[in-house]
Structure formats: structure tokens, C-alpha cells
Amino acid sequence: MIKAKKSLGQNFLHDQNIINKIITIKEIEKKNILEIGPGTGNLTAKILKKKPKKFLVIEKDNELANILRKKFNNKIQIINGDILKIEENSLSDETLTVYGNLPYNISTEILSKWILNINSKKIWFNCLILMFQKEVADRIISNFNTNNYGRLTVLANWRLNIKKICDIKPTSFYPKPKVESSLLFFEPKENFFYLKNPKNLEKITRVFFMHRRKMIKKPFNELFNNNFELLSKLGINLNLRPQNLDFETYYQLTKEYENLRG
Numbered sequence: 549m550i551k552a553k554k555s556l557g558q559n560f561l562h563d564q565n566i567i568n569k570i571i572t573i574k575e576i577e578k579k580n581i582l583e584i585g586p587g588t589g590n591l592t593a594k595i596l597k598k599k600p601k602k603f604l605v606i607e608k609d610n611e612l613a614n615i616l617r618k619k620f621n622n623k624i625q626i627i628n629g630d631i632l633k634i635e636e637n638s639l640s641d642e643t644l645t646v647y648g649n650l651p652y653n654i655s656t657e658i659l660s661k662w663i664l665n666i667n668s669k670k671i672w673f674n675c676l677i678l679m680f681q682k683e684v685a686d687r688i689i690s691n692f693n694t695n696n697y698g699r700l701t702v703l704a705n706w707r708l709n710i711k712k713i714c715d716i717k718p719t720s721f722y723p724k725p726k727v728e729s730s731l732l733f734f735e736p737k738e739n740f741f742y743l744k745n746p747k748n749l750e751k752i753t754r755v756f757f758m759h760r761r762k763m764i765k766k767p768f769n770e771l772f773n774n775n776f777e778l779l780s781k782l783g784i785n786l787n788l789r790p791q792n793l794d795f796e797t798y799y800q801l802t803k804e805y806e807n808l809r810g
């Protein structure tokens with residue numbers, strides 16, 4: 549058995565029930581598939597059996613990439629690279645269905661990068677089926693007025709509809725992680741709040757959520773220079789905490805920020 553590398557977040561999924569569940573979430577036959585971090589290829593093999601049209605995988609570990617080449621020969625296209633350095637918009641002309649039991653240490657970085665790089669018109673994926681550490685998943689799917697609500701929640705829900713498929717126990721993986729996992733399903737929203745550049749939403753949420761327990765007076769004034777007109781227009785009370793502002797208010801604030809900057 550291959551020795552798992554902790555630095556690459558390697559926890560291989562071996563629970564056949566979960567793997568079988570993952571491949572029934574979305575149709576695979578004749579679709580274009582991308583798998584992030586296929587590892588030893590447990591899920592890869594099951595996806596392949598369902599006869600996708602095109603099947604691309606991205607694996608950073610050289611040793612695993614070689615194993616995958618031997619195992620799957622030319623039936624899949626293997627990119628031996630780092631997903632964080634790959635320009636996802638240029639991976640395929642047709643939209644991709646994306647699977648990934650993501651390495652825990654970079655899972656939020658991957659998701660944030662994908663959201664921030666979404667092209668205004670065409671999105672490179674039709675859905676994402678991704679495994680996260682449960683507490684990260686709980687943050688992604690949380691709602692305002694809760695402690696889990698934060699930057700990642702506001703960012704992820706801007707362009708994506710998100711639902712939890714299931715929680716997964718550590719015993720489903722080898723080596724066994726210390727934490728539980730959750731499988732999430734993401735689909736692009738048909739109607740979303742138009743922003744000139746999502747990086748502005750990242751900036752607004754970064755400043756607002758810098759001090760979660762403090763009132764939003766300071767971040768608001770830092771970004772909007774005591775703009776009281778805007779406060780009454782958006783109905784914002786500066787005595788609230790960052791988690792008390794709903795999604796829409798953050799998107800409105802970003803739009804106003806973009807308009808003020810021209």
C-alpha cells in the first residue's frame with residue numbers, strides 16, 4: 549500500500565458505499581469530467597466505468613501520477629500539476645463536472661480561487677461535487693446570524709447554489725483523518741447579483757469580518773468614509789456585528805463600493 553503524504557493532505561477514500569453514492573449524484577455518461585487529486589484512483593476507476601466523454605484529472609504528487617498512468621493508461625488525461633497554479637478557465641471548451649476529495653489544507657483556497665476567477669458570462673463548470681472537512685462545509689452552507697457565517701459563506705453563495713449531500717465518518721478514509729468530512733454539491737445560480745469584479749466582494753468581506761465580535765462601525769467607515777446616506781439607503785445599523793448582515797447586504801455594499809470607485 550502506498551504511504552500517504554500528510555503534506556499533500558492524502559486521505560484516500562476507500563468506502564465503496566460512499567464512492568457509489570458520489571457517482572450517482574450527477575450523470576457521468578458522455579459528460580466531460582474533471583477530478584481534482586485522484587490519489588490512488590479509487591473514485592477515478594468508478595467514474596471511468598460510467599463512460600464519460602472526456603476525463604481529465606489533476607494530481608500534484610508525481611508518484612501517484614505515475615501510478616495513475618500505469619493503472620489507467622491513456623483512458624484518462626492526467627495533468628501532473630498543482631490545481632492552485634492551473635488556470636481553470638482554460639481547461640476545456642465545454643463545461644466540466646468536477647469531483648474532488650480535496651486536500652483539507654487547501655480546500656478553501658481552491659474554492660475561493662475558483663469563485664474569484666469566475667468569468668462574468670461563461671462558467672467553466674456545470675457543477676462541483678466536493679469533499680471538505682465538516683467544519684469548513686458547515687461554514688460554507690451556514691446562514692447569517694450564526695457563528696459559522698463568514699467570508700467564505702458570503703463568497704461561495706454569491707454565484708452558487710449549495711447543498712450538503714452527506715457527512716462522512718473518518719473510518720471511510722485511509723489514513724483515518726481526525727475530523728469528520730462532508731460532501732457538498734454546488735451549481736451555478738441562474739440569477740445572481742451582478743458585480744464588476746468578485747475581488748471587490750472578497751475585499752469587503754475581508755475588512756468586515758476582520759473582527760467578528762466587534763461592531764461594524766469601524767470597517768464601514770474604513771471602506772465608505774462615514775457615508776451616512778449609504779447607511780440609510782441600505783438600512784444598515786452600525787451597532788450590528790458582521791455576522792448580522794445578510795448575503796444581499798454584502799453584495800449591495802460591494803456594488804456601492806464599485807460605483808464609488810468608478
Ligand code: SAM
Nearest residue numbers: 556559560561585586587608609630631649651
Ligand atoms: N481522490 C482520492 C481519494 O479520494 O482517495 C485522494 C484524495 S486526498 C484527500 C487529496 C489528493 O489531492 C491527493 O491525491 C493529493 O496528492 C492531491 N493533491 C494535494 N494537493 C494538490 C494540489 N495542489 N493539486 C492537485 N492535487 C493535489
